[in-house]
Amino acid sequence: MAEHIDVDIAAIAGAAVLVAGAGTAGRSAARHLVGLGADVTVVDARFGEETDDELAAAGVGQISIDALLAGTTRLDAFALVIVSPGFAPSHPLITQLRTAGLPVWGEVELAWRIDRAGLLGPPRTWLVVTGTNGKTTTTSMLADIVAGAGRAAVACGNIGLPALDAMAGQPRVDVLCVELSSFQLFWAPSVAPEAGVVLNVAEDHLDWHGSFDAYAQAKATALRGAVGVVGLDDPVASALPVLGRRVGFTLGDPRPGELGVRDGMLVDLAFGPGGTARDLVEASAIHPPGPSGVADALAAASLALAAGLTPREVGAGLRVFRPAAHRGEVVATVAGVEYVDDSKATNPHAAHAAILGHRRAVLIAGGLLKGAAVDDMIRDTRDRLAGVVAIGRDRELIVEAIARHAPEVPTVTVFTGDDGRVTVQYASATPETDRNADFPATIPAHSMPPRAADEPAHAVMTRAVEVAAHLAACAEDRPDTVLLAPAAASLDMFGGYASRGDAFADAARALPDARSAGGSSR
DSSP: OOOOOOOOOGGOOOOEEEEEOOHHHHHHHHHHHHTOEEEEEEOOOOGGGGOOOOHHTOEEEOOOHHHHTTTOOOOOSEEEEEOOOOOOOTTTHHHHHHHHHHHHHHHHHHHHHHHTTTTBSSSSSEEEEOSSSHHHHHHHHHHHHHHTOOOOEEEEEEEESSSSHHHHHHSSOOEEEEEEOHHHHTOOTTOOOOEEEOOOSSSHHHHHHHSSHHHHHHGGGGOOSSSSEEEEEEHHTTTTOOSSEEEOSSSSOOOTTEEEEETEEEESSSSSSGGEEEEEEEEEGGGGOOHHHHHHHHHHHHHHHTOOOOOHHHHHHHHHOOOTTTTSEEEEEETTEEEEEEETTTTTHHHHHHHTTSSSEEEEEBBBBBOOOOHHHHHHGGEEEEEEEEEETHHHHHHHHHHHTTTOOEEEEEEEEETTTEEEEEEOOOOOOOOTTTOTTOOOOGGOOOOOOOSSSHHHHHHHHHHHHHHHHHHOOOEEEEEESSBBBSSSSSSSSSOOOHHHHHHTTTSSTOEEEEEEEE
16 A cells, blocks of 8 residues: 655645646546646656647646656655556656655545545545456446435546546535545555445456555555445455444345345345344346346445435335446347347456356357466356357467366357458367367358458457357257356457457347347347
């Protein structure tokens, strides 16, 4: 965690402030600091080659990282540094700034200080959501619940809208439902929300934090407020220290001080008078369906109840909530099989949860695994996999994990070959097995010849969906789902997870006899 160095934000007018990074977070911080009367300079790698007209028009100075490191500007001229979350504490710029003794905050820390100082009106209620997976769904659920109860609320933070912009917007927002990444939490040493939750903690971003313990410690920052909520089914999250009142949630039968599931109903045993059990909503009403969706709903309910909402208001909000695109979204149905876009499942932990939400699925997975292993995911879900289509740069790592842990699962790779054509290749069940031996005869290689591709990534996804449809149709135990849950980042092929999900949806809706999620036939 970043060290806590005090600066009186109410007296920042006239002071020189350095903002590191000219992305969404940095630009938001720069705008608001200018509004407070600070003398702002933004440092960014690209400023050596170009300037930003919008920042210049606002009176914001600009300097490149190389120039600042070279000593062209005196560091002791700055009273405060605001750092964008992408800057790791080991970055040479941050190391030099901290060595100089400068206070370094993230834009979330800046938002918290401005809010606590009353510079944008009376302080808001902060409800913070973090975890390796499920943050965005939980934050969206929470914002919908609170807004549905008639309170002015907004989802902000890592979900897209900077907290500073949310606070400055009109009409005024009283409740901030703040999704925070481990990066943002690291650079927010004094944030203490009304209630915060850590959903789960799995290996991720270890290159940024340096170790798993440091990553978990950053997540635990969310638990320093009046109420700290932890996912009891996750061994790391459940063991994190809570500064205030501790509340847990579980997919099992809850004990006193917990929320959980009893007889098909989400139940609160934490916030009722005298610890009485209070029904919230039927588990079958939760979207996205499955264990991960229910867990997210329990977490959102915990924070909403901590903020004073009633069980009736919580239940009403959860009944009408629907997830955003690319998070378990049904995009098409073909012959009774649902095609589900969970492109946001960008690590094995998230994909594991996505698979468990379905009885049986053909999985499309692959991309940039970033060093993460998929062995546990494959081993734990092998009985639910009717087939796997592996794509992306690290597809062979998925094939190898299936060979080790689920050799009976039909597996196909789809990729762009050296000739620029999309190639379908059957993976062997074991090293000694003929590559085509375990695949249904109704999917012969010659039925799927290579296809020229003007857009290789989209062509690969189209082919992958076609292969998945064949596997679904030929499986002995017919699956109910073709699931895009890549377990990997998308930037080897696509501009982001949203583009990857859109390509999947387009391909699914183009299949013969496909019906879109809205029910219209193509």
